[in-house]
Amino acid sequence: MINPNSPSTANSPSTASTAKKICSSATYGSSKMPLYNYILIALVLVMSVLPQFMDAYWVAVFVSVGLGTLLSLSLNIILGQAGIFSMGHAAFYAVGAYVTAILNTRYGIPILYLLPISGFASAFFAMIVARPIIHLRGDYLLMVTIGIVEIVRIALVNDIGGLTGGANGLFGISRPEIFDIKIKKGEQFYYMIWSFVGVTVILFHWLNCSRFGRALSCIKEDDVAAEGCGINVTRYKLLAFMIGAFWAGMAGTLFAAKMTIISPGSFTFWDSVLLFAAVILGGGSQAGVILGAFLVFGLPEIFRSFAGARMLVFGLALMVMMIIRPQGIIPPRPRHYKLSKASQNKVDYALSQIQDSKDAQPTCSVHGKGEENL
Amino acid sequence: MSTQDISMNAILSLDKVTKTFGGLRAVNEMSFKVEDNSIMGIIGPNGAGKTTVFNLITGNYTPNEGSIEFQGKSITKLRPHQIVEQGIARTFQSIRLFPNLSVIENVLAGSHCRMKSGLFASMFRLPSQRKEEAQTLERAMEELEFVGLAHMWNEKASSLSYGNQRLLEMARALASDPKLVILDEPAGSMNQPETKVLIRLIQAIQERGITVMLIEHDMGLVMKVCEKIVVIEYGTKIAEGKPVEIRNNPRVIEAYLGKED
Numbered sequence: 339m340i341n342p343n344s345p346s347t348a349n350s351p352s353t354a355s356t357a358k359k360i361c362s363s364a365t366y367g368s369s370k371m372p373l374y375n376y377i378l379i380a381l382v383l384v385m386s387v388l389p390q391f392m393d394a395y396w397v398a399v400f401v402s403v404g405l406g407t408l409l410s411l412s413l414n415i416i417l418g419q420a421g422i423f424s425m426g427h428a429a430f431y432a433v434g435a436y437v438t439a440i441l442n443t444r445y446g447i448p449i450l451y452l453l454p455i456s457g458f459a460s461a462f463f464a465m466i467v468a469r470p471i472i473h474l475r476g477d478y479l480l481m482v483t484i485g486i487v488e489i490v491r492i493a494l495v496n497d498i499g500g501l502t503g504g505a506n507g508l509f510g511i512s513r514p515e516i517f518d519i520k521i522k523k524g525e526q527f528y529y530m531i532w533s534f535v536g537v538t539v540i541l542f543h544w545l546n547c548s549r550f551g552r553a554l555s556c557i558k559e560d561d562v563a564a565e566g567c568g569i570n571v572t573r574y575k576l577l578a579f580m581i582g583a584f585w586a587g588m589a590g591t592l593f594a595a596k597m598t599i600i601s602p603g604s605f606t607f608w609d610s611v612l613l614f615a616a617v618i619l620g621g622g623s624q625a626g627v628i629l630g631a632f633l634v635f636g637l638p639e640i641f642r643s644f645a646g647a648r649m650l651v652f653g654l655a656l657m658v659m660m661i662i663r664p665q666g667i668i669p670p671r672p673r674h675y676k677l678s679k680a681s682q683n684k685v686d687y688a689l690s691q692i693q694d695s696k697d698a699q700p701t702c703s704v705h706g707k708g709e710e711n712l
Numbered sequence: 713m714s715t716q717d718i719s720m721n722a723i724l725s726l727d728k729v730t731k732t733f734g735g736l737r738a739v740n741e742m743s744f745k746v747e748d749n750s751i752m753g754i755i756g757p758n759g760a761g762k763t764t765v766f767n768l769i770t771g772n773y774t775p776n777e778g779s780i781e782f783q784g785k786s787i788t789k790l791r792p793h794q795i796v797e798q799g800i801a802r803t804f805q806s807i808r809l810f811p812n813l814s815v816i817e818n819v820l821a822g823s824h825c826r827m828k829s830g831l832f833a834s835m836f837r838l839p840s841q842r843k844e845e846a847q848t849l850e851r852a853m854e855e856l857e858f859v860g861l862a863h864m865w866n867e868k869a870s871s872l873s874y875g876n877q878r879l880l881e882m883a884r885a886l887a888s889d890p891k892l893v894i895l896d897e898p899a900g901s902m903n904q905p906e907t908k909v910l911i912r913l914i915q916a917i918q919e920r921g922i923t924v925m926l927i928e929h930d931m932g933l934v935m936k937v938c939e940k941i942v943v944i945e946y947g948t949k950i951a952e953g954k955p956v957e958i959r960n961n962p963r964v965i966e967a968y969l970g971k972e973d
Contacts, residue, residue: 541835548834548841549820549827549848556810556821563808566770568796568825568888577831672814672868678846681853681862688863 385532389525397524399639404531405593406635410616410627411538412585417614418622418670419551420578421558423476426483427613429467429490430583432605433460434590436494439508439600440501449514449595453588460587461580468579472572487607494602507601514595527596534592538585539624545581546624547673554578619659621666629667723748723892723923724769724800729778731768731947738764740947741778746892746940751914751924753938755931755958757967761947762927763805766894769925770802771795783891797825801885805896805927807877809884811870815861818869818880819852822887855883859913874901882913886922893917895926899933911937935959943967 389397413427434456441447441455471482497504514521514530521530545551553574556564565571594600612634620630638652659667677685722745731739738761746752754762767773769780771792779788787795801822809818827848833841856862859879864872872880878898885893898914899907907930914937917924928934934941935955943951943958945967951958958964 544837545831545835548837548845549824549829550831550834552813552817552820553824555813555817556824559810559812560808562772563804563810564821565792566772566796566802566804566808567821567884568793568801569821570791570793581831673817675814675816675849675866677853677865678850681850684853684857684862685865688857688860692863 382536386529389528394524397528399636401524401527401531401596403632403636404528404535405589405596406613406616407535407628407631408531408538408589408592409586409613410620410631410634411535411542411624412582412589413613414582414617414620414622414624414627415542415545415554415585416578416582417617418620418627419546419558420554420575422575422578423480424483424579424582425480425607425610425614426486427582427586428605428607428610429483429487430460430464430586431590431593431609432490432494432602433463433583434587435594435600435605436502436508436590437587438591438594439511442511442594443508446512449512449591450516453591456587456591457584458587460590461584464579464583465576468576472575472579484607484610487605487610491602491605491607494605502602505602507599507603509599511594511598511600513598514592521595531592531596534588535628539628542624550574550577551673615656619656619666621669623666623668623670626666626668626670720745721748722746723783724925725781726765726769727779727781729765729768729775729780731764731773732776738947739768739775742944742947742949743778744942744949744952746923746925749918749921749923750939751918751926751937753934753941754925754927754944755929755934755941756944760944762944763896764947765944766802766896766925766927769795770800770894793825796888796890799889799891800894801888801890801892802894803878803881803885803896803898805900807874807881809869809877809880811868813869814865815867815869815872815880816849816852816856816865819855819883819887820848822855822884823848823852824888826887826889852883852887855887858886858916859883860909875903875906878902878910879913882917886917890922892923892925895924895928897927897929899928899930907933 388400392400409427409431412430413424416422416424416427437456437459438449438452441452442449447455467486471479474482494502494507495505502508516530519526521527546554553564553569556567556569557571557574561571593604597604616630616634617627618630619633620626620628633655634652638649641647641651644651724746725744727743728741729739729743730737730741742765754765756762764773768775769787771787771790771794775788779786781787782795782798782800785798787798787800790798810821813821827844829838829841829844832838853862853865856865859882861872861876861879861883864876869877869880878900882893882895882898885895895914899910902910911933914924914926924937926934926938938955941951941953941955941958942949943961943964950963950967951961953961
């Protein structure tokens with residue numbers, strides 16, 4: 339999102355801390371390649387060869403972590419960037435998965451076509467359910483979103499309109515086909531899902547660096563001031579929900595295609611809580627959220643041998659984390675802006691003026707250093 | 713520039729605007745006009761309803777009765793962001809910046825409503841979006857230079873002094889390309905030299921063709937920059953006129969100093 343090696347002006351209180359760079363921004367290029375770009379390349383390389391060293395079980399674990407990552411990244415738009423407390427993300431995931439399953443098993447529409455269709459269906463669903471509640475704040479909204487997940491799950495169990503197959507769910511969902519290659523092995527899913535994560539990270543990074551991302555940041559900071567600056571707060575909150583739901587819907591498609599069987603048990607309140615935890619734990623930056631997803635969805639697999647105690651450990655770890663580092667593991671860093679030559683000249687000129695006025699007369703300078711006033 | 717002039721070119725006009733909170737009439741049948749490209753001040757004792765008037769104009773409150781017209785169009789029922797789009801920008805009495813965002817991002821927030829790039833263009837970083845982004849950044853830097861904060865563009869907003877935070881709020885308001893700027897106690901928490909710079913700044917805003925309305929307790933500033941002053945007490949307008957007229961108005965003196973026995 340930003341580039342800490344950039345030429346920063348005087349006494350910039352650089353809050354940028356250690357962090358892995360998710361997406362290299364070539365347009366913001368500095369002459370030296372920063373450390374996080376190396377980390378990023380190394381990570382991509384490791385991820386791309388990893389399946390060669392893992393057995394089928396671990397590949398499956400990574401596939402489910404990949405789906406969890408995708409969902410966490412989509413929730414991050416709502417929760418991390420816009421600061422809307424939504425614990426109902428599994429509902430959007432469910433809508434995507436069920437739309438895929440119904441359209442595929444009944445009408446034989448190929449999975450890849452269903453990817454955007456499920457996304458739109460889920461975004462549409464988000465628009466309808468979020469519009470009446472979008473003005474609620476913090477914990478009030480949280481309560482309602484919990485209600486939404488439960489309503490969706492119960493509706494699915496009750497076999498709404500004879501479409502969802504009740505508690506048994508739907509089965510016989512076909513595999514995705516890309517250029518006549520049928521994706522069915524775990525390894526193939528690994529590459530498909532993680533490439534999808536990669537593309538998502540880049541698109542979300544660009545989105546975050548645009549006026550859209552800035553609007554969400556403003557809303558998170560102070561929604562009254564945001565509205566007073568001319569940002570349509572309701573519209574942007576709703577859009578954040580819809581984008582998050584769009585991606586959750588697509589993740590639902592990938593999930594349905596991977597499992598070939600889906601049932602309401604996969605879209606419970608608990609799944610929403612885990613996604614919420616992944617985003618909060620991660621801290622709201624994309625790097626943090628990916629790490630959070632690994633911790634929340636991957637770590638329990640490593641400690642499978644302590645099956646009984648792992649949730650206890652998980653809960654404790656979350657509590658400790660919230661106490662010692664409440665901002666999350668990797669909080670978002672400020673966006674980076676590259677000034678044009680003309681603007682940089684303005685900055686340099688202003689700095690030289692201050693220097694002059696300081697030399698000449700020490701008083702009368704609003705434009706001086708901040709600390710001397712009050 | 714006479715305030716009595718009937719043919720004056722009003723940019724904003726309030727007509728019998730009333731706002732009640734429960735049983736309290738915070739603003740009572742308030743009517744006044746603001747001349748285009750003038751500087752107008754609203755003064756009055758604490759709790760007189762000055763900020764409520766501003767909140768009514770900027771859409772944070774909706775009047776119970778009466779109407780507000782801006783450039784000949786009714787803005788009575790519009791929401792705050794729509795009013796900004798119409799060309800009214802504001803600053804807040806208690807500074808409301810985005811404290812964790814950088815100075816330049818705070819200004820860019822003001823530019824938001826003048827940008828057009830949609831979701832798709834932003835997500836795929838289309839050339840049109842990048843061009844707009846660069847132009848807006850340039851424009852935002854100009855506003856920062858205007859208020860004299862260009863050299864602090866990359867700092868965190870919360871790290872600025874109060875005086876500079878007020879200036880930053882003004883830059884953010886100006887970035888939305890307003891026709892009318894509403895300043896709520898711009899000199900609050902500013903020291904003497906800072907206030908001097910502020911006075912020049914307010915006049916410079918007027919020179920750009922922008923109308924300025926302000927609430928201020930610093931009478932020196934008000935008398936110096938305002939061409940017209942409206943005095944409010946208990947939500948009611950008690951006087952209106954040029955600074956000289958206001959200074960000698962017995963009702964105003966009474967409101968501020970109490971009645972002589």
